[in-house]
Amino acid sequence: MDFNWTEEQAAFRAQIREVLARTLPENWEHIAHGPASKEQTVFAKKICADLAEAGLLVPHWPSEWGGRDADPWEAFILAEEMWMAGEPRGGQYMNVNWIGPILMLFGSELQKETHIMPMAKGQTLWCQGFSEPESGSDLASLRTRAVKNGDTYTINGQKIWTSYAGDADTCFLLARTSDGKNGISIFLVPMDTPGITVRDIPSIIGEGDIHEVFFDDVQVHEKWRLGEEGQAWEIIGQVLSLERVGIPRFSLASKTLKDAVSLLKKEGRFTGAAIDQAAKAHAACEAARWYSYFIIDKRAKKIQAGPEASVGRFSTVICERLVSEFVVEHVPEAISGVHPMLLAHHQRGIVAGVASGAAEIQLNIIATQFLELPREPR
Template sequence: MDFAWSAENDAFRTKVCDFLDSELPADWQSIARHGPGSREQTEFSLTFCPKLADAGLLVPHWPEKWGGADRPTWEHFILGEEMWAAGEPRGGQYMNVNWIGPVLMRYGSEEQQARYLPPMASGRAIWCQGFSEPGAGSDLAALRTRALRDGDDYVINGQKIWTSYAGMAETCFLLARTGEGREGIAVFLVPMDTPGIEVRAIPSLIGHGDIHEVFFTDVRVPTSCRLGQEGEGWNIISYALSNERVGIPRYEMSSRELDAMVAELKARESFGNAIVRSKAAEAAMACESARMLVYRVVDERARGEPPGTAANLARVAVVEADHKVTDFGMDFLPDCFSGDGHPAFQAHHERAIVTGIAAGAAEIQLNLVARRHLNLPKGA
């Protein structure tokens, strides 16, 4: 077992860091303050991602055919670590890179691939993910948005909620029902300017315009918008989520925020206290545990193994690390978390509040760990 990075990995990380140093503007922290789903950061991504693509750093792990360079899985994670630690200048485009693109490569028609993959690989595509509904979040299979077949079209009616990026997205990766049960779910790739779609921002403490309600009223799309077959939707999202469970390496961001908190405490000559030091150590351990559990998932993926329970464990650990770090900061540097305090700590704190619910609640991951890892009966 070798935990060290190779010289090639180190060189790749340096290349990514150099790129960030040269391309992030002086006022980047004030842009990043609003979170990856904000209008500010989404707009920024539309100039940043094309440059990243030109440097060969947007989709290096994608096949050459689709603008990538067939680079190893580990490089994709190194890239993600540096991007998230910098505040995620790719905005919502990280989703394209991590899972929407790979899902289209696997399930898309030639026409869908030719239409959607090149703009993603060149850093010019904003998508949103239309999964959750009122009454269908953790229990996603309860979704009620319906797509009724009408000749060569589908007519979609229903409502989505908590949809990140919807305010600026061109396309929605939408789940809708064509029949009953899990087998009755299909995926549609819906242009957001289709008549009948209404987007309303939900005011929230995170970001500027980060989350939305999206209403579909008699939205007519051709059958060519369906991804895969009717009834294949559940398999498609299972594949998508297996890609995304550890897609946001927040342990790296948490770990660097913790370093910054410790540096601030030292500057204030407040790091000598034994309680402060032991709490910092606990937070550091949580970050490193999360990192190791995520690396296990990356290792499985790099070896081509199917996703197992490691991803569920890793996701819970990442959430815990987030919470430990922000709790540490709130306890010992409270002034940084109010008013004009410390923008990066505040941004981290706001995301830490929702990290255990966005992208699937941590409790649901614990249920899965209990069933799949500990072999406990369902509902025990």
């Protein structure tokens, strides 16, 4: 790996920063700490449209779908800068990182023509219907069922912890079409379909960020099934590889740590235990960053990441936790809203071990697939 950024990559990063500096409103820090609030969601659609017009929303997508065929490094630089700024794209980062690319790989012509260009223009918001009350990150145990009758499926079940569902246009839904691990299928379901009910789950991580979603005799035509029946497991393997390393949360954690340390230095409070704790958090942020770069380098070389994606994801969980703990202990006033961007990171850090697959699931994958440890003592 070449550890230096090219002139083109440095210029691209500078371009993103210039656009953000010009576009983010003066009260952005107050908007950013409500990651799925109505105000943030409205602003996300505006800035995503602006980014699309500037060629900065999906530069890594093929030109036929609104991109300019940029390599994975530009995609990651874009994601780093967005997260460092508090992720102004809101939930549309999912469209950019994995939903669009997955539809390009597995979608029918109708599905691609219907959904991809609105994503490329920043006009649409999606949610993902994965977790369920009794299955969580264990997708093989999900119970939401889709029963086919002619050319239509009837879907019944419940999803939980569904981010952005309250304002989403479409749900990337997993449902069981037969028994067993290979009996799961994917459906692209408009959220205004009769029979879908969305309920907010009160939380401390932001306004309207997570929801329960109920499906009661929801009718979905087979043309909105992604791929073949039972193909979900194959598709989700690629989804998770893109998702777990496509969200550089470490960049916001690193900036948060830097800002917190600057505040402490100005007040003469950066001493003793604070220095030691900051050093450990900084080391964790750098470890997460460099491991993510290792995986992006593989992606740039057309090598698909396997369980390494879970290692990268868990390293980011650790750095977010350490930075959150540092802020809570040494800058506790931030949690009351005195420093909105520190609060924004704290709110995201709370769910660091749950979003994109629970930390415990990542550890199981690392143990069995990466380290190849036996499941039982020998």
